[in-house]
Amino acid sequence: MKIAVIGTGYVGLVSGTCFSEFGHSVTCVDKDPRKIDALNQNVMPIYEPGLDVMVAKNRSARRLHFTTDLKAAMAEAEAVFIAVGTPSRRGDGQADLQYVFAAVEEAAAYIQDYTVVVTKSTVPVGTGAKINDILAARLDKSLFDVASNPEFLREGAAIEDFMRPNRVVCGADTDRAQAVLKELYRPLFLNETPVLFTSRETAEVIKYAANAFLATKISFINEMADLCEKVGADVQEVAKGIGLDSRIGGKFLHAGPGYGGSCFPKDTRALVSTADEHKVPMRIVRSVVEVNEERKRAMADKIIRACGGSVDGKRIAILGLTFKPNTDDMRESPSLDIIPALQAAGASIAAHDPKGMDEARELLENMEFCDDPYEAMKGADALVILTEWNQYRALDVGRMKDLLKAPVMVDLRNIYGRADLAGEGFKYVGVGRCPE
Structure with missing residues (x-):
């Protein structure tokens, strides 16, 4: 099948690449020419393990293409996936759908034959109906159907989640649209993956x-x-x-x-x-x-308590800046709340992250970014583990003690324990363990 994917962010790029791995012909479209040029040189805009290899493989096989030309991408496409951002709208927290609706309006101009317009972006219930209205105002109803196909991709394991999912959810209200989606996911049917067909609204709520x-x-x-x-x-x-x-x-x-x-x-x-x-x-x-927002603030207080009640004038070593390991994604990472809170309390920060430091430099100010975890520890009054990267799971305890000004570890991911630091004189503070 021929597919167009509008948006080469996390969801669009991974989904388009994996569909091409299924054997479909996929063209991913983005308005940013620099991003498209980079992708055509196999330079990824995100870090996702294995994605660059899969992109290169399918580009070489001429199953995967990147362009800024939406008209060319949609020529003879049987399905077009909307995979643009839906960030939180200021004020009410609702998903901002302006990019979704703009993409649909642009795509409508190039639909010549029957096409299934599929929302891959996460959208509130009722969005599919609004997309249907946009298309119906411009096209004969025989030329399109609107479906919902939410993604369930974990950053850092997205390829595995797409290629071997625990389920696929397809919200489609016509037999014709269901037939297109069945063909798209035919390799998963052969593997007996559960594929759940529902109404559009049900699929939107499921996500x-x-x-x-x-x-x-x-x-x-x-x-x-x-x-x-x-x-x-x-x-x-x-x-x-x-x-x-x-x-x-x-x-x-x-x-x-x-x-x-x-x-x-x-x-x-x-x-x-x-x-x-x-x-x-x-x-x-x-x-x-509410609990999650309070949690991030409480973790800064926990670090301050571990440092004797004050971090004023103290150097704190931070390991991990991204919201989880195996990604460079800094969006809503706890580090974006915890580090500024420590700085406001008078601390200086030295940090390391295996993949997230370029993004972190754009979001965090007045701190030192270090090339390796031990450089961050040098002369620090405490070591804080914020993200459970594998690189941090087997640190040299003796070397840590030599580098740290004070042997204090605040392990916010519980990847260590007091027994791991036994005999080295460390003060260890975990989360939800025996009192500090």
Whole structure:
């Protein structure tokens, strides 16, 4: 099949590349000529393990193309995926759909034969109906259908999630649109991947409900962590104890500094906003949002307490800036709240991240960016682990002690423990473990 993908951000680039790996002919379109030029030279705009190799392979096979020419991309396309950004709108937290609607209006001008217009971007329920109205005002209804095909890609594992998903959700209201989507995902049908066909509105809600539920698990275990610290329990053992219950499951039960990234923060806010518009109470999800915002602020206070109640004039070494490992994404990362709070309290910051420092330099000011983790530790009054990159899981404890001015580790991801630092005189502070 021939596919056009509008948008070469995270979702569009990964989805388009993986569809080409399925054997389809894919053209990805973006308005930014510099991004397209870079992609045509196999330079990726994001860091995602394995993506550059897959792009090169499918470009070489002439299944994957990048262009700024939407008209050419849509020529003979049987499906066009809308994969542009839907950032939080200022004021109400709702998803900003201006880029989605603009893409649909531009695409409408080039639809000549039957085409399925598919939203891959995360959009509030009812967006598909609005897209249908936009197209119906410009085209004969026999020329198009509108479908919803939400993505469930984890940054750092996106290719695996697309190629071997635990499910695919397709919101399509006509047999004709369903037939196109079935053909697009035919390789997954052959692998017996569950493919769920629903109405457009149901598919739109599924995406938000899934992210809100996962965010709820994170905020829940973070609140349990606070209780564990007060009563002398260990949140990691609590998480294991409840996660072994198949009704609960162990994933997303890792206590830490709060969730970030491109999905959970904006999607939970958008879901609350949608519920407000329809006068439906959304008390649980609203609380999840509030708990997460408070969590980031509380982590700065935790670091300050570990440093004796003040960081004024102290140097703090930070390991990890991105919201999670295996990505360069800084969007809504806890580091964007924690580091400025420490600086406001008088601390100087030296930081390292394996992939996120270029982006971090644009977002964080008046701090030192270091080439390796040990450089950041030199002369520091405390070491803080903010992101659980594998590079930080086997640090040389003796070398750390020699470099640090004071042997203090604040491990906000619980990748170490007191036993790991035994005999070196470290003060170790984890999350949701025995009292500090």
